[in-house]
Amino acid sequence: MKGYRFYALLLGVLFTGFVVVEYYRPKPIDWKETFSNKDKIPYGTYVLFDLLPDLFPGQPVTPVRLPVMNQVEEEASQKQPTNYVFVNASFRVDSLDLRALLTFVGKGNNAFISAHSFSRRLQDTLGFTTETSPKDKGEALGLTFTHPQLQKNKPVLYAWAKVNHTLVIKAGTQARVLGQNTTGDANFVQIPFGKGSFFLHSAPMAFTNYHVPAPTQTAYASQALSHLPVQAVWWDEYQKQGPVGDKSVFRVLLSHEPLAWAYYITLAGLLLFVLFESKRTQRIIPVWEKPRNTTLEFVRVMGNLYFNYRDHGVIAEKKINYFLEYLRLHYHETTNVLDEELQERVAAKSGVALSAVAELFRLIHYARAVDRLKEQPLWQLNKHLESFYRQASR
Known part of the structure; x- marks a missing residue:
């Protein structure tokens, strides 16, 4: 048992040392593209979400953690027009959610969707596709708006890889181009649907914490959202965080590297303890040799x-x-x-x-x-x- 105590003490010392080192070690920058309103990392949307009450003064701003169909059904009795805002790397909905969203917009509400890629069902329904702009020599791409009051503004420059996705309107589709890049490709369009409209945007990186506070880029996100009418806002977090209560203990642990390592080391320590303790701790039984004919x-x-x-x-x-x-x-x-x-x-x-x-x-x-x-x-x-x-x- 003394040997086991020594190993347990050694494991405890190593674990404590690891925790102390990890606690005081400079935290590396997390470059994950979460687009979540709770994340202050470069590619979260904490700053923009915090500015929404100023962009839509006097209007409620509500984070949504439900699928589109459930959210629309729960708020079906409300008569106040609403802007349903989606900012994510991709926009994916099934047939039920798409039908609910189309009904929602058709009744006079608006849906603002900024994503690199869109659901095939949505593209076929609204009549558009996505492409990638050819790479220019400067490896930077400027974004502008077509509104008369915004045409005089200088293009807002971004790294080419962050804003190179564009929108292509199919023939026969009634659409209005609201923004484009310096190569002339559309990246922001308005497609009327029923009594409301879909505002489609293909450069969601422009709405992240990395770009919104930047002096030369800070106005772009607010000007893009200013195309929406001033009314109540639903900010979708379901496609990024999932439903409320989905944050299990293990999911929280594994989402942070130090906690994940602590969890793995604890499991390894328990496994070693079980392996050692599973052996017999009684005195070794001597081996008796077979009697010999002498x-x-x-x-x-x-x-x-x-x-x-x-x-x-x-x-x-x-x-x-x-x-x-x-x-x-x-x-x-x-x-x-x-x-x-x-x-x-x-x-x-x-x-x-x-x-x-x-x-x-x-x-x-x-x-x-x-x-x-x-x-x-x-x-x-x-x-x-x-x-x-x-x-x-x-």
């Missing part, structure tokens, strides 16, 4: 012992006793007297030649008779005993 080792040790002491008589006596025990056990012979009659009976019962049995008994008598048995007679005795055992029948 008979052969014992015989080898005893043989070496007798051989080293050169006590051949003891070895011969043990072999003789074992032989006599063999005769008693297998042939049921008494071995008190080792005479010729015993030799004949052993030869008859074992099937070994009488001459071989007689020679074996002679060697036995000799081994017992001498005071100190030499190595050669012991070897002869052992040789005849082994030969007897091989030839004997039990």
Whole structure:
């Protein structure tokens, strides 16, 4: 357990150090194009949304977090005309939302939509398409308005890649060009629909925090929105933030890099803790080896012992006793007297030649008779005993 505590303490220290470093580290600029009214990053729309009450004095400005169909149905009883404003990288609606939006505009309201790309259904219904302006040599593109009071203003310059999308009106479509770029391509048009109008704009980057406060670009966003009548405003946030309550804890964590890293490190720490704690913490059980047959080792040790002491008589006596025990056990012979009659009976019962049995008994008598048995007679005795055992029948 001490080892686990050490690893847990080390992990805690590392985690604390990481949090401190991340907290005091200079925050990098977030260049994500969110177009959200809550974001103060360069490509959010916090500044513009904050200016809307000044652009539409005396009118309510309401952020909307519902799909178009739900928003229109909830406010169906209101009689006050409204501007429905969409500013996003793309404008996507399904058939139900598009039908609701068309009905909403047809009753005398307006829809202002600024996006790089538009729903195919909306393009087919209103009769327009989107294209990209050819890149000019200066890599900058100016935007102007066609209104008589605004034609005298100098073009507002933007980086080409930020405002290069344009609108192309199909033949037969009743539309009014409100703005264009310096190459002559339209980027802001008004298309009447029923009693209201669609105001379509293809450069949403001009409405972001990066450009609205800029001295040379600050007037463009307000002048574009000034084409709308002064009336109540619905500012769409559904296509950028989703419905209210959609901000789950994990979504908030993962949307901020330091919190996301803290979340991942915590998960990794928990995983390591589970892996280590899943092992058994009891004392290791020793491995018991399988019992070995030590008979052969014992015989080898005893043989070496007798051989080293050169006590051949003891070895011969043990072999003789074992032989006599063999005769008693297998042939049921008494071995008190080792005479010729015993030799004949052993030869008859074992099937070994009488001459071989007689020679074996002679060697036995000799081994017992001498005071100190030499190595050669012991070897002869052992040789005849082994030969007897091989030839004997039990």
